[in-house]
Amino acid sequence: MSILRTEHSEKGLFYITRKEHFNAAHKLYVAAWSLEQNLEVFGKCANANWHGHNFTLFVTIKGKPDPITGFVMNLKELSKMLKHEVVDQLDHQNLNLDVPWLVGIQPSIENIIAAIWNRLADKLPDYAALHQIRLVETENNFVDYFG
Numbered sequence: 001m002s003i004l005r006t007e008h009s010e011k012g013l014f015y016i017t018r019k020e021h022f023n024a025a026h027k028l029y030v031a032a033w034s035l036e037q038n039l040e041v042f043g044k045c046a047n048a049n050w051h052g053h054n055f056t057l058f059v060t061i062k063g064k065p066d067p068i069t070g071f072v073m074n075l076k077e078l079s080k081m082l083k084h085e086v087v088d089q090l091d092h093q094n095l096n097l098d099v100p101w102l103v104g105i106q107p108s109i110e111n112i113i114a115a116i117w118n119r120l121a122d123k124l125p126d127y128a129a130l131h132q133i134r135l136v137e138t139e140n141n142f143v144d145y146f147g
Contacts, residue, residue: 015131017060018078022087025052026095026107050094057086058134059120063127073128085119109137113145121147 028045029038038046045051059082063072093099095107101119105111113135121130136142 012064013062014065014072015060015062016072016075016078017058018075018082020057020059020079020082020087022055022057022091023052024055024090024093024095025050027051028106028108030106050096053137055090056136057082057116058132058136059130060132060134061124061128062131063129066127073125081120081123085123086116109135109141109143110145113143117145117147 026045027047027050028042030041033041035046059078061073061078065072089099089101095102095112097103102112102115105115113133116135117130117133120133124130130147133145134142135145
């Protein structure tokens, strides 16, 4: 069942967030630079043997609740989409080598989150919109992205 909503005003929108987790390894390194320069810029993140993180992903969508279900979007459906499009693709992978949609991209948290946004933005139903993604890399480091 789909409900067509024509109201697109920002007033009265609801913002719902789904949290997911994945574990992945990566290395920040510029091949054209010396080892010393890489270590100076990236520190331990330039480790030749990679390093890993327990990432936490928050995806916030916005919209108006459906008059029948009361949902902006069914969170079960959002969870399925996030698992299929992001978590299953990234979990226990080497982000430099194993993920086709990240190959050739420096896997900084900023670039990872932008790539996640690009995977999700056109997958949402017409009545919901991607508002924000937060990717937590460590307890001290996270990035918010609004597309």
